[in-house]
Amino acid sequence: MSVDTAPGASAESGQARRYTEWVFRVRELGIVAALALLVAVTAILEPRFIETDSLRNLAINASIFAILAAGQTLVLVTRNVDLSVGSVLGLSAYFAGDLLSSNPGMALPLVFVLGIALGAACGLLNGILVTWGQVPALVVTLGTLYMFRGLAFVWTDGQQINAETLPDSFLNLGTDSILGIPILVIIAVIVIVIVGQWLRDFRAGRELYAIGSNPEGARLAGVRSERRVLTAFVLAGALAGLGGVLFTARFGTVDATAGVGYELTVIAAAVVGGVAIFGGTGSVYGAALGALLLGTITSSLIILKVEAFWQQAAIGALLLLTIAFDRLIGLRVDAALRRRSARRAG
Amino acid sequence: MQAETATVQESPAAPADGRDESSGGRVRRFLGRWEALLIGLILVVFAIGQSLSSEFLTADSFTTGSLDLSEVALMALALTLVIVAAEIDLSVASVLALSSALMADLWNQGLPLELIMPICIVAGALCGAFNGVLVTRFGLPSLAVTIGTLALFRGLAFVVIGDESVTDFPAVWTDRAFGNFLGTFIPNTMVLFAMLAVGFGVLLHSTPFGRSIYAIGANEEASYFSGLRVKRIKLILFTLSGAVAALAGIVITLRNSTAAANVGQGFELTAITAVLLGGVSIFGGRGTIVGVILALLLLGGIQKALLLSESISSYWIQIVTGILLVGSVLGPNIARRVSETRRRRSSQTPEEGPK
Numbered sequence: 001m002s003v004d005t006a007p008g009a010s011a012e013s014g015q016a017r018r019y020t021e022w023v024f025r026v027r028e029l030g031i032v033a034a035l036a037l038l039v040a041v042t043a044i045l046e047p048r049f050i051e052t053d054s055l056r057n058l059a060i061n062a063s064i065f066a067i068l069a070a071g072q073t074l075v076l077v078t079r080n081v082d083l084s085v086g087s088v089l090g091l092s093a094y095f096a097g098d099l100l101s102s103n104p105g106m107a108l109p110l111v112f113v114l115g116i117a118l119g120a121a122c123g124l125l126n127g128i129l130v131t132w133g134q135v136p137a138l139v140v141t142l143g144t145l146y147m148f149r150g151l152a153f154v155w156t157d158g159q160q161i162n163a164e165t166l167p168d169s170f171l172n173l174g175t176d177s178i179l180g181i182p183i184l185v186i187i188a189v190i191v192i193v194i195v196g197q198w199l200r201d202f203r204a205g206r207e208l209y210a211i212g213s214n215p216e217g218a219r220l221a222g223v224r225s226e227r228r229v230l231t232a233f234v235l236a237g238a239l240a241g242l243g244g245v246l247f248t249a250r251f252g253t254v255d256a257t258a259g260v261g262y263e264l265t266v267i268a269a270a271v272v273g274g275v276a277i278f279g280g281t282g283s284v285y286g287a288a289l290g291a292l293l294l295g296t297i298t299s300s301l302i303i304l305k306v307e308a309f310w311q312q313a314a315i316g317a318l319l320l321l322t323i324a325f326d327r328l329i330g331l332r333v334d335a336a337l338r339r340r341s342a343r344r345a346g
Numbered sequence: 347m348q349a350e351t352a353t354v355q356e357s358p359a360a361p362a363d364g365r366d367e368s369s370g371g372r373v374r375r376f377l378g379r380w381e382a383l384l385i386g387l388i389l390v391v392f393a394i395g396q397s398l399s400s401e402f403l404t405a406d407s408f409t410t411g412s413l414d415l416s417e418v419a420l421m422a423l424a425l426t427l428v429i430v431a432a433e434i435d436l437s438v439a440s441v442l443a444l445s446s447a448l449m450a451d452l453w454n455q456g457l458p459l460e461l462i463m464p465i466c467i468v469a470g471a472l473c474g475a476f477n478g479v480l481v482t483r484f485g486l487p488s489l490a491v492t493i494g495t496l497a498l499f500r501g502l503a504f505v506v507i508g509d510e511s512v513t514d515f516p517a518v519w520t521d522r523a524f525g526n527f528l529g530t531f532i533p534n535t536m537v538l539f540a541m542l543a544v545g546f547g548v549l550l551h552s553t554p555f556g557r558s559i560y561a562i563g564a565n566e567e568a569s570y571f572s573g574l575r576v577k578r579i580k581l582i583l584f585t586l587s588g589a590v591a592a593l594a595g596i597v598i599t600l601r602n603s604t605a606a607a608n609v610g611q612g613f614e615l616t617a618i619t620a621v622l623l624g625g626v627s628i629f630g631g632r633g634t635i636v637g638v639i640l641a642l643l644l645l646g647g648i649q650k651a652l653l654l655s656e657s658i659s660s661y662w663i664q665i666v667t668g669i670l671l672v673g674s675v676l677g678p679n680i681a682r683r684v685s686e687t688r689r690r691r692s693s694q695t696p697e698e699g700p701k
Contacts, residue, residue, distance in 0.1 A: 002575050081489075083615075132479035136628045138489075142615060144671035150664030157659070162560075261611070264436075264493055277490040307560040309508055309607075313501025 027329070031289040032059055035296060042300035049303050058184055060250065061175070062295035063188035064089075064243045067215045068262065068285040069269040071239030074232040076270055077199070079212040079279025080130060080137035082233065085240040086262035088122045092244025093258040094152055097161030100248075111170070111246050116325035119241015120234050122148055127233030129284050131226040145263065149256070156256040163252025174250035184246060187260050188288075191242065195235070196284035212279025256308040268315065272322045281330075294318075368642050380625040380678075382467055384640040387670075388647060390687050395651030405531035411650035413524075416535035416601065417442060417594040418613055422620040423539075423546045424590035426638050428488075428583050430550065432563040432630025435480060435584060436492040438591040439613035440499035441473045443606075445595025447503040450512035450605030457520055467592045473499055474588020478581035488584075498616065503607035511606040515599070523600030534538025535597055535626055542590070547635040559583070619667060623674050644670070 043050045068085050075082045092115045099111055122144065129140040163171060171177035173183050208217040211225050219225050248254050267277075273290025275282025294315055301311050395402035412419075421438045428435045445466045452462045473495070480491045527537045550556040561569040562576050570576045599605045624641035626633025645667065654662045 002531065019643055020376075063689065129672060129676065133672075133676045134679050135672060139622055139628055139675050140672055142622075143668040143670075145615070145668070146619070146664040146671070147668030150661055150666075153661035154659060176440055207484065264496060268497065271490055271493070277487050307505070307508070309503065309504035312497045313505060316494045316496065316498025316501055319497065320480065320491065323490045323494065324480070324484055328482060 009179040027326075028283065028286050029230055030291060031273060031286065031293055035293050037290070038293070038296055042304060046303050049300060052180075054299070054303065056177075058295055058299045059185045059292075060182050061299075062248050062292045063182075063184045064250065065128060065266060065269055065295060066188050066288040067191055067239050067243050067246070068266045069273065069291040070192050070271045070284045071236035072266050072284055073273075073284050073287040074195070074199060074208060074274050075168055076238045076267070076275045076277060077208045077212045077279055077282060078229050078232050079215065080229060080232070081141060081267070081277070082123075082126060082236045082262045083138065083141040084122065084126060084144040084265075085236065085243075085266055086259040087145045087152065088237055088240035089120050089244040089259035089262060090152045090256060091122065091148050091155075092116075092119050092241040093247040094156055094244075094256065095253045096245040096248045097166065097254045100167060100170055101161055101165035104165075108170055108173075112242070115245035116238045116241040119244065120238040122241070123234040123237015124230070126237065127230035130233065131230050137185060147252045149260070152256040152258075158256075160253060160255035161248070166248070170249055171252055174246070174252070184250060187246065191239070192284060195239070196288075199284050204228060204231065209280055212281075214280075258267070260288075265294065265315075266291070268319050271334065272319055274326065275321075276326065276330075277323075361426075372493035375659065375668065380639050381634070381640060384624070384637060384644060388644050391644060391647040391651060395654070397646060398651055398657065399654035402651055405681060407650055407654065409526060409531050409533055410568070411646045412536050413533050413601065414649070415642060415646045416539065417534070417598045417610060418616045419539050419619060420542060420597065421591050421596040421613065422624075422638055423542055423635065424583075424587040426621050426624070426626055426633060426635060427546065427550055427619050428587050429560055429618075429626050429628065430563045430630055430633050431559045431580055431583055432566065433580060434486040434492060434618070434628075435474075435477060435488065435587045436535075436614045436618075437473070437495040437499055438475060438587060438594075438617060440496045440503065440505050440609045441470050441588050441591035442595035442598065442610045442613065443503040444499045444506070445470050446605045446609050447506040447607045449596060449599050450507050450510075453512060453515065453605075459516060463596050466596055467589050470592020470595065471585050471589040473590070474585040475581065477588065478584030479583065500607070500611075507605065507607055509607065511604050515603050515605075518602050520603040523597055524603075531534070535601065538540035538597070543635060543639055550635055555579070560631055563627075563632070565631075578669050595663040616645075619671050623671055625674070673686040 015266070022220060048054060068089065072082060094125075094220060095118050096111050097116045099114065100105060126144055128138055129135050129144075131136045133140070176183050199208065207218065207223045207228050209222065210223055211228055215225065244259070245262055247258055251258075267293035270282065270287040271290070272293060273282065273286035273288065275287050275290075297314055297318065298311050301314065392403065401407055421442070425435060425438060437642050448469055449462055449466050452465060453459065459464075459679050477488070477492055477495055480495075481488045522534055526532060527534050548556075550559060558569065558574045558579055561572075561573055561574060562579060566576060574688065595609075598609055602609075620641045621633070621638055622628060623644065624633060624638030626664070648670075649663050650668050652658055
């Protein structure tokens with residue numbers, strides 16, 4: 001919000017945009033630096049940390065969160081929020097497991113398409129309620145968080161899907177590697193790059209920033225806000241649906257509680273990655289890095305045998321630090337941009 | 347929250363002619379009707395509940411049903427004030443857990459409960475004040491701050507007692523928390539809730555402090571320029587919210603005679619649901635304590651009815667809760683749209699148009 005990225009007309013705002021882009025890049029590099037530092041310190045204290053197996057697990061665990069954080073970014077950038085992602089993930093995870101255990105011969109791409117479609121449908125409901133219904137996103141997605149979770153409970157009726165009933169080809173997706181890189185990580189990277197470039201470079205993506213920094217201004221500039229916000233919710237839902245299918249591939253055993261409480265971790269990852277909770281700022285890459293950073297903190301605390309109990313406290317403290325830091329940066333950027341335009345005007 | 351408040355506030359303020367007043371009156375009349383609608387829903391739920399199970403409308407089912415909601419109900423009261431001021435506190439359930447953990451730790455160290463309980467409440471108030479300072483002095487959005495402290499305080503609760511649980515609290519106190527009031531069917535926790543509800547109701551609805559909470563929620567900038575100490579008031583609200591959450595932590599610990607760090611996970615969302623269902627606007631400036639109490643009664647009724655019913659699975663509780671929450675805002679929005687369309691149509695015939 002404080003960093004105005006809405007594309008302007010003059011060369012002056014072009015320069016301002018370059019300046020803010022530079023700040024973004026520094027912000028993302030900051031997370032990379034924090035990650036590198038964390039990995040280095042942990043590796044020095046406990047060399048086992050950088051063994052392939054340990055890093056592999058870390059990357060696989062962060063993948064699903066990174067995909068969800070990418071979807072959350074699209075919604076957060078428009079000054080909305082999606083609290084229902086954990087429930088959508090649960091619904092789609094059970095759906096995928098149910099499909100495959102009742103039809104073991106089903107083509108895997110079809111399972112993915114159906115799981116993503118289910119997620120997109122959930123996102124569409126959220127989006128319609130927010131845009132057409134004019135209900136605040138926080139209220140809508142808090143409501144659908146309960147609804148989708150309740151549906152999952154009614155649907156599963158206390159049953160769970162066991163790994164034995166799922167085809168090996170599907171479960172291998174969660175464990176196998178291509179050229180030493182886990183398939184799950186490859187999928188996550190591809191998805192994040194596509195969504196990230198779409199948000200960064202495409203007109204529809206840029207318009208999401210415009211809506212988030214200045215809803216009224218975006219509307220006056222001819223941005224079809226409602227349609228764009230709807231798209232953001234559908235994409236976030238679809239990505240949560242994809243996350244659900246991957247969740248089942250990874251863990252094999254799924255019940256109605258899959259993904260409970262993920263929403264707050266995902267939002268925390270996005271915010272740590274530099275996505276402002278009130279819109280207009282942040283990138284998909286930052287959010288994905290945020291998810292990776294949170295995952296790494298957890299893994300490194302475990303391997304350092306810091307009492308597991310400190311994990312949540314550490315993540316909370318990190319989140320508070322980053323928003324305080326972002327606020328500071330935001331104030332400085334504001335001041336710098338103001339000075340710049342004052343100089344030009346004078 | 348602030349930014350959204352600003353955009354929302356602009357639209358009703360825009361028409362500066364006589365129509366403004368009439369739509370204000372309409373809103374006010376509608377607010378009057380929101381509580382009425384809740385009462386209607388409660389009657390429907392109670393009727394359905396009774397038809398599902400003959401045990402529904404009994405003293406016993408009230409006792410158990412209200413006991414289950416005690417902590418959420420307590421937290422919802424203070425949260426109402428926070429949300430009316432256009433802020434939010436997602437950390438309440440974690441403060442509850444931290445209070446429970448602290449209680450166990452101090453009890454293990456041999457302190458008397460009579461001393462531990464005030465300490466816990468002070469600790470909770472400090473947690474709330476921490477939120478408040480970050481929001482008011484550092485200018486950070488409360489949604490992000492309290493997601494952070496949600497993790498932080500819950501984490502600290504685990505740091506304090508780990509994954510142990512402490513169960514040897516004195517029966518005098520656990521009986522008090524679990525028992526009923528003077529031999530009636532009303533649980534003691536509900537008496538505590540009623541006392542706090544009166545206190546918060548008076549504070550919000552009949553004191554200058556309460557009026558300033560509404561003013562801040564409706565238009566923070568205007569409140570600031572008219573001399574309200576916005577930051578201090580918000581700080582007080584967050585502190586109160588923390589203190590009440592800690593009190594709820596004491597209640598849940600004694601009521602279950604168990605202290606554990608994982609207690610009450612997800613309670614923050616239930617409490618917020620109750621507040622919003624009670625007609626409090628998420629953008630602040632609107633809502634009443636009475637509405638929230640009715641919403642709690644409605645939620646409790648739904649829960650109890652579905653739990654007692656043998657034909658409908660209790661899993662439906664969450665679905666019904668979600669639908670009600672969305673419907674509570676969607677319904678009025680649609681009604682407003684319909685009435686606006688009708689007004690626009692009627693104002694096209696020149697004589698009938700207002701002024």
